[in-house]
Amino acid sequence: xxxxxxxxxxxxxxxxxxxxxxxxxxxxxxxxxxxxxxxxxxxxxxxxxxxxxxxxxxxxxxxxxxxxxxxxx
Amino acid sequence: xxxxxxxxxxxxxxxxxxxxxxxxxxxxxxxxxxxxxxxxxxxxxxxxxxxxxxxxxxxxxxxxxxxxxxxxxxxxxxxxxxxxxxxxxxxxxxxxxxxxxxxxxxxxxxxxxxxxxxxxxxxxxxxxxxxxxxxxxxxxxxxxxxxxxxxxxxxxxxxxxxxxxxxxxxxxxxxxxxxxxxxxxxxxxxxxxxxxxxxxxxxxxxxxxxxxxxxxxxxxxxxxxxxxxxxxxxxxxxxxxxxxxxxxxxxxxxxxxxxxxxxxxxxxxxxxxxxxxxxxxxxxxxxxxxxxxxxxxxxxxxxxxxxxxxxxxxxxxxxxxxxxxxxxxxxxxxxxxxxxxxxxxxxxxxxxxxx
Numbered sequence: 001x002x003x004x005x006x007x008x009x010x011x012x013x014x015x016x017x018x019x020x021x022x023x024x025x026x027x028x029x030x031x032x033x034x035x036x037x038x039x040x041x042x043x044x045x046x047x048x049x050x051x052x053x054x055x056x057x058x059x060x061x062x063x064x065x066x067x068x069x070x071x072x073x
Numbered sequence: 074x075x076x077x078x079x080x081x082x083x084x085x086x087x088x089x090x091x092x093x094x095x096x097x098x099x100x101x102x103x104x105x106x107x108x109x110x111x112x113x114x115x116x117x118x119x120x121x122x123x124x125x126x127x128x129x130x131x132x133x134x135x136x137x138x139x140x141x142x143x144x145x146x147x148x149x150x151x152x153x154x155x156x157x158x159x160x161x162x163x164x165x166x167x168x169x170x171x172x173x174x175x176x177x178x179x180x181x182x183x184x185x186x187x188x189x190x191x192x193x194x195x196x197x198x199x200x201x202x203x204x205x206x207x208x209x210x211x212x213x214x215x216x217x218x219x220x221x222x223x224x225x226x227x228x229x230x231x232x233x234x235x236x237x238x239x240x241x242x243x244x245x246x247x248x249x250x251x252x253x254x255x256x257x258x259x260x261x262x263x264x265x266x267x268x269x270x271x272x273x274x275x276x277x278x279x280x281x282x283x284x285x286x287x288x289x290x291x292x293x294x295x296x297x298x299x300x301x302x303x304x305x306x307x308x309x310x311x312x313x314x315x316x317x318x319x320x321x322x323x324x325x326x327x328x329x330x331x332x333x334x335x336x337x338x339x340x341x342x343x344x345x346x347x348x349x350x351x352x353x354x355x356x357x358x359x360x361x362x363x364x365x366x367x368x369x370x371x372x373x374x375x376x377x378x379x380x381x382x383x384x385x386x387x388x389x390x391x392x393x394x395x396x397x398x399x400x401x402x403x404x405x406x407x408x409x410x411x412x413x414x415x416x417x418x419x420x421x422x423x424x425x426x427x428x
Contacts, residue, residue, distance in 0.1 A: 027107075028110065028113075030106075030110055030294060031233075031234065031294050031307065031308075032110065032113060032114050032117065032118075034308065035307060035308055035311060035347075036117065038308055038311060038312065039311065039315075039347070039351050042312070042315050042351070042355075043351070043354060043355070048312045048315065048316060049308075049312075050308050050309055050312060051306075051307070051308035051309075052308075
């Protein structure tokens with residue numbers, strides 16, 4: 001998950017994202033950030049999420065768990 | 074679905090762009106959004122300049138102007154237009170076809186075929202396929218394919234998801250028979266079940282335009298849009314392109330017995346720079362072989378972006394030489410289509426401004 005959090009931090013242009021951080025609390029969290037994260041998950045984890053999938057996602061670790069559950073076998 | 078064509082070629086490409094140029098930096102103050110995030114959007118998506126018609130300008134205006142230029146310059150004879158295929162989603166009227174309107178405006182001969190195609194961002198590939206089919210007829214020697222849209226008129230100025238990327242243009246492509254040209258392969262897929270990912274909800278007969286459909290609504294993320302406006306589900310379209318386009322192109326190349334290395338350029342529809350870079354990365358194609366600079370200079374003009382990418386980047390290559398090109402269009406419908414063909418020896422390849 002460390003690598004994943006590092007990539008999120010890069011996309012949000014902050015020094016660090018913790019597993020318990022609320023993604024929607026970041027001022028940079030907007031539709032562009034969501035699209036950047038979708039592209040990152042596709043490129044690095046081969047997981048295709050839609051913007052609507054982010055509805056129930058609060059903390060960064062929720063997103064990580066969602067990615068794990070969608071990962072191709 | 075797969076297609077093969079023989080003995081046909083593109084012989085010229087001519088694009089008309091409205092002279093009216095808009096700048097993202099000037100327009101971003103219209104969006105209810107922090108400036109830093111708008112600048113980030115500009116950097117990532119490649120939004121900068123785009124072309125937009127003046128109020129009231131229609132598709133037939135741009136197209137008639139372009140064709141008249143070709144006639145005046147001696148690049149095309151009026152009487153040689155055996156078929157006019159006009160691909161647009163922004164027709165002058167629901168009825169009659171805009172291609173007939175252009176024919177009438179220019180006084181083209183009656184002994185010809187006018188055909189409107191309602192296709193979106195895959196419209197260049199779909200239009201070429203239609204042109205090749207018409208050229209199977211003895212009586213048709215030259216086909217004029219037009220990809221023209223004035224989608225800026227259907228975009229909400231308060232919608233940051235769509236307004237900064239839409240541009241207007243009309244591209245005119247001349248297609249004719251050439252027994253010497255190599256075999257052309259094409260592949261098309263459609264999925265109407267996902268049609269609502271790119272839609273103008275009102276203005277047709279299902280939901281006629283009214284004072285209600287013109288009301289701007291808060292659609293989230295501080296964007297305002299009416300039912301009369303173009304809607305795009307950005308993340309759904311992004312996933313659609315990343316998921317569907319690579320296997321379409323790979324299947325096409327495999328059937329043609331071609332490798333990625335043997336293709337000189339992958340000329341894709343130009344939604345924005347971000348999506349094209351991600352597509353190139355996914356397909357392991359160097360960015361230099363997939364031009365992505367149309368949106369930053371002119372905006373996304375739907376079906377016209379592939380011919381514009383050629384006009385902008387490859388004039389010498391297609392006039393003096395010959396390129397092995399893989400075209401790919403994808404968007405509204407949903408429709409995704411790819412074509413492998415040689416493009417070379419063009420008699421003309423240029424862009425002009427519509428005053």
